[in-house]
Amino acid sequence: MIRDSIRKIAQEHFKPGAAAADREYRPPVENIKVLADNGFAGVAIPEEYGGLGLGVFELMLIMEEVSRACANTAMLMGGTGGGPTPRVIAAVGTDALKKKFLPKMAKGELFAAWSMSEPNAGSDVGNVQTKAIRDGNEYVINGSKMWCSGAQLADVFLVLVRLDPTPGMKGVGAIMIERGTPGFEVGKHLDLIGLHATGMAPLYFEDCRVPAENVIIPAGGMRKLFEILDDDRVVGNPSICLGVASAALEDALAYTRERKQFGRALTEFQGLQWKLADMAIDLEAGRTLLYAAARKAAAGQLTPMDASVAKVYVNEMSQRVTNSAIQVCGAYGLSNEFPFERYYRDVRGFAIGYGTTEIHRNSIAREMILGNYKP
Amino acid sequence: MKALVSIKRVVDYNVKVRVKSDGTGVETANVKMSMNPFDEIAVEEALRLREAGTVTEVVAVSCGPLACQETLRTALALGADRAILVQTDEELQPLAVSKLLKAVADKEAPQIFIVGKQAIDDDSNQTGQMLAALTGWSQATFASKLKIADGKAEVTREVDGGLATIRISLPAIITTDLRLNEPRYVTLPNIMKAKKKPLDTLTPEALGVDVKPRLKTLKVVEPSKRKAGAKVADAAALVDKLRNEAKVI
Amino acid sequence: MALLVIAEHDGAGIKQATLCTVAAAAKIGGEIHVLVAGHNAAGAAQAATRIAGVSKVLHADAPQLGEFLAENVAALIVGLAKSYSHVLAPATSNGKDVMPRAAALLDSQQISEIVSVESPDTFVRPIYAGNALATVQSSDAIKVITVRTTGFDAVSAEGGSAVIESVVAPADSGLSTFVGREVSKSERPELTSARIVVSGGRGMGSGEAFKLLEPLADKLGAAMGASRAAVDAGYVPNDWQVGQTGKIVAPDLYIAIGISGAIQHLAGMKDSKVIVAINKDEEAPIFQVADYGLVGDLFQLVPQVVEELNK
Numbered sequence: 001m002i003r004d005s006i007r008k009i010a011q012e013h014f015k016p017g018a019a020a021a022d023r024e025y026r027p028p029v030e031n032i033k034v035l036a037d038n039g040f041a042g043v044a045i046p047e048e049y050g051g052l053g054l055g056v057f058e059l060m061l062i063m064e065e066v067s068r069a070c071a072n073t074a075m076l077m078g079g080t081g082g083g084p085t086p087r088v089i090a091a092v093g094t095d096a097l098k099k100k101f102l103p104k105m106a107k108g109e110l111f112a113a114w115s116m117s118e119p120n121a122g123s124d125v126g127n128v129q130t131k132a133i134r135d136g137n138e139y140v141i142n143g144s145k146m147w148c149s150g151a152q153l154a155d156v157f158l159v160l161v162r163l164d165p166t167p168g169m170k171g172v173g174a175i176m177i178e179r180g181t182p183g184f185e186v187g188k189h190l191d192l193i194g195l196h197a198t199g200m201a202p203l204y205f206e207d208c209r210v211p212a213e214n215v216i217i218p219a220g221g222m223r224k225l226f227e228i229l230d231d232d233r234v235v236g237n238p239s240i241c242l243g244v245a246s247a248a249l250e251d252a253l254a255y256t257r258e259r260k261q262f263g264r265a266l267t268e269f270q271g272l273q274w275k276l277a278d279m280a281i282d283l284e285a286g287r288t289l290l291y292a293a294a295r296k297a298a299a300g301q302l303t304p305m306d307a308s309v310a311k312v313y314v315n316e317m318s319q320r321v322t323n324s325a326i327q328v329c330g331a332y333g334l335s336n337e338f339p340f341e342r343y344y345r346d347v348r349g350f351a352i353g354y355g356t357t358e359i360h361r362n363s364i365a366r367e368m369i370l371g372n373y374k375p
Numbered sequence: 376m377k378a379l380v381s382i383k384r385v386v387d388y389n390v391k392v393r394v395k396s397d398g399t400g401v402e403t404a405n406v407k408m409s410m411n412p413f414d415e416i417a418v419e420e421a422l423r424l425r426e427a428g429t430v431t432e433v434v435a436v437s438c439g440p441l442a443c444q445e446t447l448r449t450a451l452a453l454g455a456d457r458a459i460l461v462q463t464d465e466e467l468q469p470l471a472v473s474k475l476l477k478a479v480a481d482k483e484a485p486q487i488f489i490v491g492k493q494a495i496d497d498d499s500n501q502t503g504q505m506l507a508a509l510t511g512w513s514q515a516t517f518a519s520k521l522k523i524a525d526g527k528a529e530v531t532r533e534v535d536g537g538l539a540t541i542r543i544s545l546p547a548i549i550t551t552d553l554r555l556n557e558p559r560y561v562t563l564p565n566i567m568k569a570k571k572k573p574l575d576t577l578t579p580e581a582l583g584v585d586v587k588p589r590l591k592t593l594k595v596v597e598p599s600k601r602k603a604g605a606k607v608a609d610a611a612a613l614v615d616k617l618r619n620e621a622k623v624i
Numbered sequence: 625m626a627l628l629v630i631a632e633h634d635g636a637g638i639k640q641a642t643l644c645t646v647a648a649a650a651k652i653g654g655e656i657h658v659l660v661a662g663h664n665a666a667g668a669a670q671a672a673t674r675i676a677g678v679s680k681v682l683h684a685d686a687p688q689l690g691e692f693l694a695e696n697v698a699a700l701i702v703g704l705a706k707s708y709s710h711v712l713a714p715a716t717s718n719g720k721d722v723m724p725r726a727a728a729l730l731d732s733q734q735i736s737e738i739v740s741v742e743s744p745d746t747f748v749r750p751i752y753a754g755n756a757l758a759t760v761q762s763s764d765a766i767k768v769i770t771v772r773t774t775g776f777d778a779v780s781a782e783g784g785s786a787v788i789e790s791v792v793a794p795a796d797s798g799l800s801t802f803v804g805r806e807v808s809k810s811e812r813p814e815l816t817s818a819r820i821v822v823s824g825g826r827g828m829g830s831g832e833a834f835k836l837l838e839p840l841a842d843k844l845g846a847a848m849g850a851s852r853a854a855v856d857a858g859y860v861p862n863d864w865q866v867g868q869t870g871k872i873v874a875p876d877l878y879i880a881i882g883i884s885g886a887i888q889h890l891a892g893m894k895d896s897k898v899i900v901a902i903n904k905d906e907e908a909p910i911f912q913v914a915d916y917g918l919v920g921d922l923f924q925l926v927p928q929v930v931e932e933l934n935k
Contacts, residue, residue: 001445001452001569004409005561039563052567258907391887392752401756469724470733495868497751499736504694504724513799514694516721519862529803534717535871536814537863540803541693553869554862589733593746593759601894604915606906610928613900613918614935621898621915623820623877624844624933 006062009038010069018070021197022342025189027153028197031073032080035066036108042081046090049102051081056231056297060239060290067243068250071346072197074240079150081105084232085112085158088174092224093216097176101156113154115145115203125160125222126169130205132161138209139163139175141183145203147353151186152199155179159203164219174217174225175210183208194345229354233307234293237354241318241347242283242290248325248343249279255329255338266328275328279321286317305367308360315351322347376523376545378421378430379485380455381476381506382437383411384446385496398594410446413491415453416551419558420521421489422454429523432456434483438475440464444574451569452561458574459483463586465579469497471586473505478582480510485546487528492517492550503550513543517552625654625744628682628704630697630713630722633660633668638675640817641714643778646675648771649712650779651741655679658786659704661697661793663690669788676780681788688796692718695797698725703794705730705766709744715770716816727768734768735760739775753868754891773816774874774895808861815864818847820877823866823893826853827882827903827922834860836923837881839930849873849893851883867892882922885910902926 013034021028035041043059045051059082067074078084086105089097104110121127130143141161148157157177164171177184187202217225253276256266266272293310296302322344326333333340351357367373386392387409392401410418424430435450437443438461447458461475480488488510490503507514515521515530519538522529523545531540533552579586607613617624627649632639642658649656657680660669669683682704688696697718705711705726713719715737727734739757740748746761747769815821822841824834834848841848849871850864866873868891878896883889885901885908893899894913901914902922911917918925 001449001561001566002563004449005452005563005566009560037562038560039565043563052563054563258909386752392755394756401752468733470728470731473728495753498753499734500720501724501727501734501736504721505728505734507694508698508725508728513797514721514725515800516694517717532717533862535816535863537808537861538806539691540805541691541800542803543800544798589764590735590760590762593761595751595756595758598750598754598757601899601913603912604899604917606911606917606919610918610925610932613916614929614932616916617877617898617900621877623898 002058003061003065005038006040006065007068009034009040010066010073014066014070014073018072019336019339019342021070021072023196023336025191025196027076027199028070028073029076029153031070032076032108032111035077035080040082041108042106044087044090045081045102045106049090049098050106051102056235057291057294059235060294063235063239064243064246067240068247071240071244072195074243075149075195075198076153078236079111079113079154080108083112083114084228084236085114085156087228087231088114088158088216088225091228092221094213096213097216101176110156111150111154112156112158113148113150114158115148115151116160117145117147119144119146125172128160128162128172130159130161132163132175132210134212135209137212139212139215141175141177141205141208141210143205147190147200148203149198149200151201151203152189157203158216163215166219169222170220172222173215173219176214176216177208177210181208181210193348194342195349230302230304230307231297233311233354234290234297234302237350238290238311238314241314241350242287244343244347245283245286245318245321248322248340249276249283251339252276252279252325252328255332272328275324279324282317283321286314290314303367303372304363305373308364311354312357312360312364315347315357318347319351376430376486377432377434377483378424379434379436379480379483379488380414380417380421380450381472381488381490381502382414382418382435382443382446382450383491383494384408384437384439384443385411385494388412388495394595394597398596400592400595408442408446410449411491411494413493413495413551413553415558416553416555417489417491418450418453418455419556420549420551421487422559423556424487424523425454430487434459434485436461436476436479438463438467438472447574448569449561451572451574452566453559454565455572457572460574460576461579461582462576463579465586466588467586468588468590469499469501469505470589471584473502473509474584475579475582475586476502476506477509478584479577480506487523487545487547487549488512489549489551492552503548507548510546510548513547514550515541515543515547516550518549519552519554521549521555625709626707627652627654627656627710627712628708629656629658630701630711630719631658631660631668631672632714632716632718633662633665633671635662635665636667636671638668638671638781640778641716641773642672643675643781644773644776645712645714645771646677647776647779648738648741648769649710650677651776652710652744654709657682657708659684659701661689661692661700663687671781673786673788674782674784675786676783678784678786681786682791683788684791684793686793689793691802692722693797693800693802694721694725695799696794697722698729699794699797700791701726702729704791708766710767710769712769712771714773719770723768723770730766730768732764732766732768733762734770735762736770737772738769739772753888754894772872774872808863812841813845813847815847815849815866815871816873818873818875820844820846820879821849821866821873821875821893821896822846822879822881823849823851823883824854824859824881825851825883825889826857827884828854828859831859833923836926840879840926840933843930843933844877846879851886851889853886880910880914881926883910884908885913
């Protein structure tokens with residue numbers, strides 16, 4: 001019923017404007033209001049803070065269905081009660097921080113972004129260089145962040161900073177920073193290959209003073225964050241790939257049924273039938289992997305290996321399926337009057353975000369070599 | 376005032392139905408099922424009456440197999456207060472359904488019973504009118520506007536050639552047309568709440584209703600397909616074809 | 625065996641739908657009686673006597689029958705039905721409103737919107753919006769039937785010489801009163817009985833644009849219709865809607881302009897004898913059912929067609 005409901009909302013409200021949002025680089029913020037009005041903003045926020053306290057599996061289904069209609073909206077949804085920031089606050093935040101932020105996020109009134117990457121530290125979190133130095137009851141922050149999704153819309157930011165001069169991961173923690181804090185600036189929109197409408201921008205800090213109680217993860221406490229991120233590797237990133245790939249196959253199938261060449265519908269050509277079948281096999285394999293991972297995550301049994309296997313496969317599957325969708329639709333597949341080229345562009349970044357597929361292969365190999373995996 | 380709404384589980388509106396090759400019916404195995412769209416409108420109207428303070432309780436009723444529970448849960452998630460399933464695996468035809476609904480109406484004593492004007496599977500367009508006959512209540516079919524005041528319902532009906540308005544006494548049966556309202560979405564918090572709302576189960580036997588079908592379906596076939604014609608070059612060619620080939624003008 | 629046909633009329637005359645229903649009754653076979661229920665409808669009763677193949681007209685004239693309220697008319701039908709093997713009405717909004725109420729009171733499972741008669745107890749009716757045709761057999765003593773009028777060619781309105789018999793209407797039920805009627809004003813023929821229909825869809829772009837279709841409809845003496853998309857967009861009134869949930873039409877000529885041909889629309893017009901489609905999208909599904917397709921900008925093509933017709 002959750003899937004039916006969100007699918008209906010997403011197909012009726014989000015899909016029609018998806019192409020224009022991409023073309024105009026305009027984050028579809030009105031969709032967040034639709035989600036909030038129908039109770040989909042507070043999905044992962046605990047009930048005592050006005051949310052629904054839903055599990056990882058439901059969250060993944062919702063993300064998949066939103067992405068099937070509009071990937072940019074799914075990215076923005078990460079800034080509401082379903083995204084990583086509120087889950088981090090709920091898991092490790094002080095009561096004061098929870099009370100301050102969570103109820104508003106659950107209503108869709110407060111938009112959050114989180115920021116990890118820096119110009120010189122992407123997947124290499126231990127190399128975070130943005131500094132927060134204690135000064136009385138405040139921290140003074142200096143440095144910059146890159147590729148922060150939702151930055152142009154967010155009211156509050158969860159930012160990974162170096163709280164302690166200890167090198168490597170041990171010195172890294174996280175702090176909440178509100179928009180408008182003096183010394184904090186959101187930069188210009190960053191234009192990437194796809195996902196044009198997520199308000200992605202860099203963040204700049206120059207002697208930005210933030211109260212000490214805003215520290216949400218003290219130095220060295222990153223393990224906790226990574227546990228939540230492991231769940232997010234299932235909920236966020238690949239579920240969007242799955243949704244977009246599903247839309248690509250669905251639309252390609254509809255197109256090839258209608259389109260006639262040489263007097264026959266395209267689907268009557270066996271070469272094309274096989275291609276469509278391969279797309280379905282690939283898509284369903286990815287879906288099965290991801291659902292299994294999400295169920296494990298919901299049961300608290302997700303291993304880093306499960307998360308990495310699902311992420312890598314679904315990221316790469318979505319590239320193959322959206323690429324094939326273009327191919328079977330011919331020149332129309334390339335045209336921006338059809339959604340196929342957008343699907344192709346939109347999924348590309350997910351194999352780089354949230355840990356590149358190579359980093360994840362490294363961790364898969366590490367688990368194997370450590371003996372944590374039996375084939 | 377209590378409102379009852381009846382709900383049918385049907386093949387989803389978006390599914391393109393396929394006739395079974397043995398001609399016994401249409402394929403319903405592994406097909407997505409949903410609430411009949413006209414029934415969604417019925418639920419919505421009842422909820423709006425409750426929100427306006429006219430109605431105090433909305434009860435959703437469905438007749439059919441156990442799987443109808445799912446459809447009733449959807450009604451509860453839309454906002455109905457409780458649900459009743461009259462459970463049977465027998466094929467139900469409109470006369471039987473209206474007898475079952477009459478039995479439920481006798482127990483529940485609603486002032487208003489809202490029914491979809493037709494189900495999109497058998498397209499019978501009978502149940503509401505039959506229920507009105509069996510209860511002896513007034514009926515307003517194909518409603519596009521409903522106002523309740525002073526113990527009466529004023530209903531605007533979509534009829535051939537325009538709209539007709541009637542004033543009927545309560546209790547009454549209303550059947551919904553498309554433009555009565557636009558149903559809301561099922562919201563996530565309401566899906567959660569729906570799980571805890573009461574859903575009672577009755578049986579035709581317990582209600583003392585004989586539901587044996589009166590119509591026997593001998594066969595179901597696909598309608599003959601219309602063949603695509605030809606494209607014509609311009610307006611002149613079109614008018615020429617219509618005049619001299621098709622001879623319709 | 626005698627059959628009773630419930631007439632659709634306007635007080636002065638008989639509607640085409642009645643003639644199609646008489647045709648269905650004739651297919652079943654037996655003596656055909658027609659019930660004219662109404663108030664001050666003597667003209668209609670007279671007209672009914674002239675319908676080919678009708679032997680008797682039952683005329684019930686009473687104020688409480690004036691607006692064809694279901695409670696009163698159903699009670700009248702139930703009182704008469706016992707002498708008949710079949711009671712038929714056209715599947716008009718009146719027929720659909722009244723007949724199931726009468727059927728339930730007769731403990732008969734109505735057979736809705738038949739399109740063909742196989743035998744006196746076996747009929748064909750569309751299900752799933754016309755995507756399937758079911759052949760059903762009734763075991764009820766009195767068969768209550770509504771007739772999809774497009775399934776039967778009308779019998780002649782002239783040539784019959786039936787007798788009129790007055791029947792007494794039951795008292796007013798007191799459950800329902802008529803308040804008013806809003807008739808869509810139109811000089812054009814009625815959509816469901818017109819020989820030619822000109823329909824516009826979402827491609828028209830606005831209600832204003834429908835004016836473009838008027839000269840064409842005028843020239844052809846056509847009724848005007850619309851797709852659900854055009855109705856939902858508010859371009860035209862809802863009783864213009866042709867389709868699964870609107871009117872079912874089967875004219876000699878149906879001209880679909882700016883209509884893509886969603887399955888729900890096709891369900892309402894695919895039995896038309898000749899279908900013409902004008903649409904700028906050559907892939908539009910409407911072309912798969914159209915006998916003649918014209919691809920291009922409707923805002924240019926429609927005036928050109930009118931110009932050609934004037935030649």
